Amino acid sequence: MLRGGIDLGGTKIQAAVVGPRGAVRGEARVPTPTTGGPADVAREMAAALSESAAQAGVAPSELLGVGVGAPGDADPDGVVSAASNLPGWSGAYPLAKELSELLGTSVRVGGDVQVATEAEFRLGAGKPYRSILGVFWGTGVGGGMILDGKPWTGRGNAGEIGHTVIERGGARCPCGRRGCMEAYAGRSAMQAEAEHRHKKGEKTDLFKIMRKRGNDRLKSGDWERALEHGDKLAAELIDRAVKALGTGVASAVNLVDVEGVILGGGMGIRFGERYMGDLRKEMGKHLFVDDRPPAVEVAALGDLGGAIGASLLAGSR
Amino acid sequence: MLRGGIDLGGTKIQAAVVGPRGAVRGEARVPTPTTGGPADVAREMAAALSESAAQAGVAPSELLGVGVGAPGDADPDGVVSAASNLPGWSGAYPLAKELSELLGTSVRVGGDVQVATEAEFRLGAGKPYRSILGVFWGTGVGGGMILDGKPWTGRGNAGEIGHTVIERGGARCPCGRRGCMEAYAGRSAMQAEAEHRHKKGEKTDLFKIMRKRGNDRLKSGDWERALEHGDKLAAELIDRAVKALGTGVASAVNLVDVEGVILGGGMGIRFGERYMGDLRKEMGKHLFVDDRPPAVEVAALGDLGGAIGASLLAGSR
Numbered sequence: 001m002l003r004g005g006i007d008l009g010g011t012k013i014q015a016a017v018v019g020p021r022g023a024v025r026g027e028a029r030v031p032t033p034t035t036g037g038p039a040d041v042a043r044e045m046a047a048a049l050s051e052s053a054a055q056a057g058v059a060p061s062e063l064l065g066v067g068v069g070a071p072g073d074a075d076p077d078g079v080v081s082a083a084s085n086l087p088g089w090s091g092a093y094p095l096a097k098e099l100s101e102l103l104g105t106s107v108r109v110g111g112d113v114q115v116a117t118e119a120e121f122r123l124g125a126g127k128p129y130r131s132i133l134g135v136f137w138g139t140g141v142g143g144g145m146i147l148d149g150k151p152w153t154g155r156g157n158a159g160e161i162g163h164t165v166i167e168r169g170g171a172r173c174p175c176g177r178r179g180c181m182e183a184y185a186g187r188s189a190m191q192a193e194a195e196h197r198h199k200k201g202e203k204t205d206l207f208k209i210m211r212k213r214g215n216d217r218l219k220s221g222d223w224e225r226a227l228e229h230g231d232k233l234a235a236e237l238i239d240r241a242v243k244a245l246g247t248g249v250a251s252a253v254n255l256v257d258v259e260g261v262i263l264g265g266g267m268g269i270r271f272g273e274r275y276m277g278d279l280r281k282e283m284g285k286h287l288f289v290d291d292r293p294p295a296v297e298v299a300a301l302g303d304l305g306g307a308i309g310a311s312l313l314a315g316s317r
Numbered sequence: 318m319l320r321g322g323i324d325l326g327g328t329k330i331q332a333a334v335v336g337p338r339g340a341v342r343g344e345a346r347v348p349t350p351t352t353g354g355p356a357d358v359a360r361e362m363a364a365a366l367s368e369s370a371a372q373a374g375v376a377p378s379e380l381l382g383v384g385v386g387a388p389g390d391a392d393p394d395g396v397v398s399a400a401s402n403l404p405g406w407s408g409a410y411p412l413a414k415e416l417s418e419l420l421g422t423s424v425r426v427g428g429d430v431q432v433a434t435e436a437e438f439r440l441g442a443g444k445p446y447r448s449i450l451g452v453f454w455g456t457g458v459g460g461g462m463i464l465d466g467k468p469w470t471g472r473g474n475a476g477e478i479g480h481t482v483i484e485r486g487g488a489r490c491p492c493g494r495r496g497c498m499e500a501y502a503g504r505s506a507m508q509a510e511a512e513h514r515h516k517k518g519e520k521t522d523l524f525k526i527m528r529k530r531g532n533d534r535l536k537s538g539d540w541e542r543a544l545e546h547g548d549k550l551a552a553e554l555i556d557r558a559v560k561a562l563g564t565g566v567a568s569a570v571n572l573v574d575v576e577g578v579i580l581g582g583g584m585g586i587r588f589g590e591r592y593m594g595d596l597r598k599e600m601g602k603h604l605f606v607d608d609r610p611p612a613v614e615v616a617a618l619g620d621l622g623g624a625i626g627a628s629l630l631a632g633s634r
Contacts, residue, residue: 131471143572152464154448154574155609163605164568168484177603251481255460255569257471286494288480292472 002058004049004066004105005311007112008032008041010085010139011219015048016307017056017063022123024304026055037088038080042095046102061104067313068095069112069306073156078109085139108313112306113159114151116299117144119309120262124300129260133252134299135161137245137272138220138265140174140186145256162186164248184244187267190237191218197233204233220266241267242275246282249296254288264299272298319373321366321383321422322628324429325349325358327402327456328536332365333624334373334380339440341621343372354405355397359412363419378421384630385412386429386623390473395426402456425630429623430476431468433616434461436626437579441617446577451616452478452566454558454589455537455582457491457503462573479503481565501561504584507554508535514550521550537583558584559592563599566613571605581616589615 002025007014010032017026028051033040045068046060053060060066068074072083078096083089100107117126117134126132126146134144143161145152152158162182163175170179174188183189198204209229210222226234249261263272263279272279280296287293299305319342324331327349334343345368350357362385363377370377377383389400395413400406417424434443434451443449443463451461460478462469469475479499480492487496491505500506515521526546527539543551566578580589580596589596597613604610616622 145573147464147469152573155576155611156574157606158572158574160571160574160605163571163603164481165483165564165603166485168564175605180603247482247485251568252572254477254480255475255572256462256469257473257475257477259472286480286482286497288477288492289474294472 001064002056002062003311003314004053004060004063004103005307005309005314006045006049006066006068007116007306007310008045008068008070008086009112009306010071013045013048014304014307015045015052016304016311017052017058018308018311022119022301022308024308026052027304027307028052028055033087035087038086038093038095039098041086041089042098042102045099049103059104063105063314065106065108065314066099066103067115067310068099068107068109069115069310070095070109071112074109074111078107080109106315110310110313111144111153113142114144114153115309115313116264116306117146117262117309118151118312119301119305120264120299121146122312123308124305125262125297126260129258129295131256131258132260132262133161133249133256133258134262134264135245135249135268136265137185137241137263137268139188141182141245142265143252145258147256147258161248161252164251166244166247166251181244181248185241187218187220187223190223190241194218194233194237202233205229205231206234220270223267224270238271238275239278242278243282246279247286250283250286253283253294254286258294260295260297262297262299264305266303269299269302318381319375319379320628320631321370321377321380321420322624322626322631323362323366323383323385324433324623324627325362325385325387325403326429326623327388330358330362330365331620331624332362332369333621333628334369334375335625335628339436339618339625341625343369344621344624345369345372350404352404355403355410355412356415358403358406359415359419362416366420376421380422380631382423382425382631383416383420384432384627385416385424385426386432386627387412387426388429391426391428395424397426423632427627427630428461428470430459431461431470432626432630433581433623434463434579434626435468435629436618436622437581437616438463439629440625441622442579442614443577446575446612448573448575449577449579450478450566450569450573450575451579451581452562452585453582454502454562454580454585456505458499458562459582460569462575464573464575478565478569481568483561483564483568498561498565502558504535504537504540507558511535511550511554519550522546522548523551537587540584541587555588555592556595559595560599563596564603567600567603570600570611571603575611577612577614579614579616581622583620586616586619
């Protein structure tokens, strides 16, 4: 029996149709609408899922169900609120209900980062461990936890590792506070810093590359291209991000002492292997039990992890 | 049936004999030996426990058992190692076995901070909650967690909240690293800072008070006395410690999102109520979900929490 999964991101909507043990039978990606409102987003989600289903040779209504990993807060009925990265979504929207009508199958909604963490735990790089911390390095930095085999979500908002303070009074974070890990490591904060330094006269090809590739903001691929061209500012800012991640992740490990740390997200997947030595070294500086660091691995499910993780929710109620 | 509990600290050994629901029937406190080795410490522990038992009108051998909260690492058989605050205890010592022979009853050993957290969870300020973070502000800063009603110890070393980095490259911590929360908030680091500033010419009565009270290092009571005398340096350093605690605890709450934070330890019990407003305010600056802070409360079992918590281990195997 096939399941559908949709990862609803601020930049893109990634859908997948998934068979047993996470085998992907179809997948489609569309840009997240930047105008309109939740209903427009839901329509694009349905379109992407339908395309994935067509690839898999089924109609959406034949799926066991569809799971969604969403930003913001999702209640048990799939009403999503405070998804501030999405157009016109400041209020609450009954996403599960609306999407279910569009697709003709049941829909369940979970947190984007938490479903991606569960996917890595059950099917990806987290399989060998009973407790993991998922760190998703992308536009921002999110986190998810599995403790003793079970998701730990606290009062519903656990895992906000991006807002671990690593430097009091430090860099301004997109969240408005200062010194958060995300203020150094989030792609959005990295872009702001690059713009700031570029305006002050530092040389960089980052923005030339961005425009040439038809992007209106710096994507992970733009950073990679710049790095490959020997761009000094890009290299410095990625280095700064990795140092911040190492500090914040070490503090988290000191607190929860998990067996494994799984690094995902657009930046994590693209740069994880290349910077793994630096990340481990930086963590080592701050780990209290430094002779027994946790395993640190790059997410194995790649870009599809969110959608695969979401599919695990399908039909689960 | 009565149980014995012993909190083995770097400064003092606190023993208690405890009845049902945590009622204390006898208690005794002795200084931790500063010379000798583990066997000397074990003898002092047995003496304190015997005195508590006498107060309760029983012989140690009549107790259901004795629990010990110990620093360092305790294995399931009660072998304690790496208790670096204790004299001659750099290796491993079979504390449960030796103490059991001295007392004529079974002995179990757990982590000092973890048993104190469990005591607050089951009998103290944590009773209303299903998930708590215990923060023990004393010589250092330790932490313990109960998640969904169960202790979370990770791979055995969870809860090292004192070594959350709050300021990269910041103050030197007794652990040798820089910028840990404990580097600002631990009483031992606070004393080092006070000495440093005093030598540089800042006025303070802290050390005069310490000597007058017959102490060879600054105790929580010395800090309180100085504060009451309007000592500016003491006030500044306590303020600095509370700010550090607020930052580190907020980062921890962002990650694990517990219902309650219980503030214990010698400093926490003495200054918790007085500085609660400052602590909450500082946490509020860094909490990601700042409209729904966790409850923050001072440990209800006071100085005896560690011994009461240890007694909960007694006879449990």
